[in-house]
Every structure is written in C-alpha cells, then in structure tokens.
Amino acid sequence: MIGEQAYWNPVLETLSQEKMRDLQLRKFKRLFQWAYDKSKFHRSLYKNAGIKPDDIRYFEDIKHVPKVEKAMMRNIQRKDPFPYGDALCVPLDEVVVYRQTSGTTGQPVYQADTWQDWEWWSECWAFILWAQGYRSSDRIFIPFGYNVFVAFWAGHYAGEKIGAEVVPGGVLDTQARILKIQELKATAMMATPTYVLGMAATARDKMNIDPSKMSINKITCAGEPGASIPGTKKRMEEAWGAKVYDHAGATEIGAWSFECEAQPGGLHVNEGFFLVEIEDIDTGDIIEDPGKKGKMIITALDRQAQPCIRFDSKDVIEWDPEPCPCGRTFRLIKGGVTGRADDITKVKGVLISPSAIEEVVRGVEGLSDEYEVIVDKIGDIDRITLKVELELGRENQRVAIENQLKDQLRLKTNLGYVLEFCDYGTLPRYDVKAKRFKDLRKAH
Amino acid sequence: MEQKVDIQELDEKIKLIKKSAEELKMMADAFPALYRNSDRILANIKMLELNISDLLDAGV
Numbered sequence: 263m264i265g266e267q268a269y270w271n272p273v274l275e276t277l278s279q280e281k282m283r284d285l286q287l288r289k290f291k292r293l294f295q296w297a298y299d300k301s302k303f304h305r306s307l308y309k310n311a312g313i314k315p316d317d318i319r320y321f322e323d324i325k326h327v328p329k330v331e332k333a334m335m336r337n338i339q340r341k342d343p344f345p346y347g348d349a350l351c352v353p354l355d356e357v358v359v360y361r362q363t364s365g366t367t368g369q370p371v372y373q374a375d376t377w378q379d380w381e382w383w384s385e386c387w388a389f390i391l392w393a394q395g396y397r398s399s400d401r402i403f404i405p406f407g408y409n410v411f412v413a414f415w416a417g418h419y420a421g422e423k424i425g426a427e428v429v430p431g432g433v434l435d436t437q438a439r440i441l442k443i444q445e446l447k448a449t450a451m452m453a454t455p456t457y458v459l460g461m462a463a464t465a466r467d468k469m470n471i472d473p474s475k476m477s478i479n480k481i482t483c484a485g486e487p488g489a490s491i492p493g494t495k496k497r498m499e500e501a502w503g504a505k506v507y508d509h510a511g512a513t514e515i516g517a518w519s520f521e522c523e524a525q526p527g528g529l530h531v532n533e534g535f536f537l538v539e540i541e542d543i544d545t546g547d548i549i550e551d552p553g554k555k556g557k558m559i560i561t562a563l564d565r566q567a568q569p570c571i572r573f574d575s576k577d578v579i580e581w582d583p584e585p586c587p588c589g590r591t592f593r594l595i596k597g598g599v600t601g602r603a604d605d606i607t608k609v610k611g612v613l614i615s616p617s618a619i620e621e622v623v624r625g626v627e628g629l630s631d632e633y634e635v636i637v638d639k640i641g642d643i644d645r646i647t648l649k650v651e652l653e654l655g656r657e658n659q660r661v662a663i664e665n666q667l668k669d670q671l672r673l674k675t676n677l678g679y680v681l682e683f684c685d686y687g688t689l690p691r692y693d694v695k696a697k698r699f700k701d702l703r704k705a706h
Numbered sequence: 707m708e709q710k711v712d713i714q715e716l717d718e719k720i721k722l723i724k725k726s727a728e729e730l731k732m733m734a735d736a737f738p739a740l741y742r743n744s745d746r747i748l749a750n751i752k753m754l755e756l757n758i759s760d761l762l763d764a765g766v
C-alpha cells in the first residue's frame with residue numbers, strides 16, 4: 263500500500279551522503295549554467311567575480327560562487343522586464359505565478375514562477391507532508407488568507423498532490439474557521455504558530471470549545487520558528503491535542519526543510535532539492551561539522567524562472583550531530599532555524615535571540631501565549647522590557663509566576679529584564695507573522 | 707538503508723512519455739488546449755525527472 267510507505271521518495275531520502283554530494287554538484291553545475299546563459303544579472307555577477315560554468319568542477323568549488331543577498335534582488339526589480347528585473351531566466355509569457363516576500367526585513371521582493379516551478383513548489387511540500395504523516399485519508403483545513411504571499415498555497419497544492427482532501431479556509435474569520443473544522447471533522451491544518459495558538463484561544467475564550475477535543479490530529483507550522491521552540495510546540499500540541507510539526511521555507515528560496523514524524527528536535531534539509539551551506543558569521547568559512555552555528559547560504563537546485571543560487575538567507579542554523587531515527591539521510595539542522603543573523607542583537611553586550619525569550623515565556627505555566635520585547639536605552643545603558651500577560655484566573659499566582667519567569671530568563675538568556683504584567687487580552691494579537699521584538703535603540 | 711529500485715528502467719519509461727508530450731506540444735500550434743495541456747504534462751514529467759532520472763547522475 264502506497265500510504266504505508268515511510269518516504270515520499272524512498273531512494274532520494276535514503277541516499278548516502280557521498281552520492282548526495284555527487285547529485286548536488288551535478289545539479290549545481292546545471293543550474294549555474296542555466297543562470298549564466300539566461301540571466302543578465304547572474305552573468306554579470308559571475309563575470310565580475312571571474313567565475314564561469316567550467317570553473318565549477320568539484321564540490322569545493324561551489325563556495326567560490328558569489329552569494330546573492332536580498333538587497334541585490336530588490337535592486338534588480340528596478341530593471342526590465344517589469345516587475346521582476348533581469349534575474350528572470352524565462353520570457354515573461356512563461357511566468358504563470360506572481361508571489362512576493364512579506365517585507366518583514368524591508369521592501370518586498372517579487373518572485374516569478376513558471377508552471378514547472380509551481381509543480382516544483384508543491385513537490386517540495388509533498389516531501390514535507392508525507393514525512394509528517396499526511397495521507398490520502400486526511401482532510402486538511404487551511405486557515406490562510408490566500409493572497410500574494412506564497413505561505414500555504416504550496417501546502418494546499420501538495421495536499422492535493424498526495425491525494426488528501428483540501429479545504430481552503432480563506433475568507434473566513436477565526437470563529438467561522440473553527441466552526442468549519444468542527445463541521446467537516448478536518449484531521450489536519452497548516453498555520454503560523456501565532457495563529458495556531460490564537461485560534462485555540464478564540465475557541466476556548468469566545469466559543470466555549472475545547473480545541474483538543476476537536477478532530478485535528480496534526481498541524482504543520484510555517485512562517486515563524488515557534489514549532490521548533492519546545493515551549494511553544496508543547497503549548498500548541500496541548501491546546502489542539504495534535505502533533506505539531508515545523509517547516510521552514512521562504513518565497514525566494516522554496517520549501518527547503520521539514521520536521522518528520524519522529525520529531526527529532528530539528529528539521530531535515532531536503533538535500534535532494536536544496537544545497538544548504540552554513541557560513542561562519544565572523545570568518546566567512548563554511549562550517550562542515552555539527553555543533554557550530556552560522557548563517558545559511560542556500561541554493562534551490564531546480565528552480566527555473568528566478569534562480570536562487572547561494573542566497574544569503576541570514577537564517578541562523580547548525581548541523582545536528584545525530585542521525586534521525588526516521589531513517590532519512592537528509593541531514594538535520596538542530597533545533598530548526600534558531601534566529602536570524604540580522605535579528606540576533608547585542609543587548610548589554612550579550613547576544614540575544616528573540617526565540618530564546620519566547621522559549622522561556624512559553625515554558626512558564628500561567629502566562630498567556632502573547633508577549634512583547636522592547637529594547638531601548640536609558641542614557642548609555644540598554645534596557646529590555648518584557649511584557650507578558652497572566653492567563654485568566656491566575657492573578658493570585660502572580661508572584662510565583664514572576665519569580666519563575668525571572669529565574670528562567672536569567673538562566674537561559676543571561677540578562678535582566680524590566681517585567682510588565684499586562685491585563686489578559688491587551689497585548690497585540692497577530693494572524694500571520696508576529697512582530698513581538700522591538701529594538702528602539704536605532705531610533706535614538 | 708538505500709532502497710532497491712530499478713532507476714534505469716523507470717528513467718527509460720519517463721523518457722518515452724517525455725518524448726510523446728514534446729511531440730504533442732510541437733503539433734499544437736493551432737490548438738491551444740493541446741499546447742497548454744502538453745506543457746503542463748511536461749512540467750509534471752520534470753518532477754519525475756527530479757525524483758528519478760537525476761538519480762542516475764548520482765550513480766544510483
């Protein structure tokens with residue numbers, strides 16, 4: 263029976279690392295030649311660096327190929343053909359899908375895809391869904407505002423591809439979505455961690471429905487790192503009585519990683535379709551060994567219209583030394599995407615990642631799911647204010663909760679905080695990507 | 707734990723359907739439904755190539 267097979271591609275997902283490197287090198291060469299021939303931007307970038315397709319003969323040669331940064335993609339867009347610019351490798355009339363980045367880190371980047379690219383997107387997502395136990399018996403509810411962001415569009419098409427039934431929960435408010443899940447007995451859904459928790463709170467607080475008693479048995483998260491943060495994952499799993507899996511991807515890259523059913527505490531890189539390199543942030547050297555964090559440089563090995571070749575994603579990751587019990591040979595990144603190179607900031611001389619604070623807040627029982635971190639300066643001294651909410655009915659435990667929060671923050675982040683306890687429901691709620699970390703020092 | 711699958715045999719069949727789809731597309735100049743559907747089939751065939759045929763290059 264097909265549904266009993268553990269792997270979407272039983273050959274590729276169990277390939278030896280040696281053969282995988284061979285495959286990646288061959289694919290990289292093919293992609294490099296394609297971009298060199300078809301994209302004015304890439305040809306110019308590589309000519310200026312003195313590198314041409316014949317120069318890539320060994321795997322080690324790849325690291326000499328210039329990186330592409332998001333700012334470069336933004337500049338390209340000012341050139342013809344409108345609106346994508348001269349990195350486009352196909353005639354405009356072969357572009358069938360427009361998407362754009364969310365603009366979290368600046369001006370959105372436009373992304374062109376051919377129909378082949380769009381098949382590729384859903385193929386990448388098929389690996390994800392199959393590894394997370396989605397099968398043709400699933401009814402997947404997607405509570406996502408279908409729009410210019412790629413987000414769960416590809417998850418939708420992959421759901422169809424693997425034979426599941428997909429319910430597009432687009433233009434519905436949160437309560438209507440919950441009722442629809444209940445009405446149709448949906449077995450799975452896909453959303454950002456923020457929205458997964460927000461939906462559960464709405465069900466409990468406004469509809470008197472216990473989401474853990476509903477029919478959802480698995481949830482795939484994307485858009486934020488929450489599903490790889492143990493405290494946040496635990497909250498989501500308890501709220502919904504479901505397994506929660508993480509996936510990391512990006513508009514300009516593709517769906518490059520996934521957590522499998524074994525939940526090994528990290529994400530598999532789909533190494534058959536993507537080449538991930540980890541670069542030391544200080545030295546620029548490529549980190550081959552597990553246990554050292556760096557930023558991800560990624561290549562989507564098969565993307566056609568707007569290639570992604572050695573893209574400097576700024577995502578901070580590290581290789582996991584342990585293999586996954588699921589048997590896949592796709593390497594794991596430990597703990598998922600643990601931050602962004604442009605997000606990890608120094609406060610009081612200490613490196614701090616917003617996800618470390620989230621891990622603490624979501625690990626303290628009695629605090630609501632929402633929080634906000636504000637960094638500013640008092641004179642020359644950095645100050646971090648952490649705003650949290652007590653869950654309803656926890657007011658008499660405030661001192662104990664506050665002490666636990668202080669202890670954990672000191673232990674896990676080595677920093678002191680100004681703590682503000684806000685009334686339940688007063689901190690901002692988000693439907694998609696949350697903005698809970700505000701560094702106001704740059705405004706000073 | 708590599709799986710035993712005859713990639714060579716699968717690849718030969720993929721080549722056959724690709725050839726047919728390409729021929730259909732070439733015959734579709736005045737037939738939009740044939741052109742576009744052949745084009746979509748070719749995109750699907752590319753996914754078979756990524757999953758199967760490319761593995762031959764890696765010595766599987």
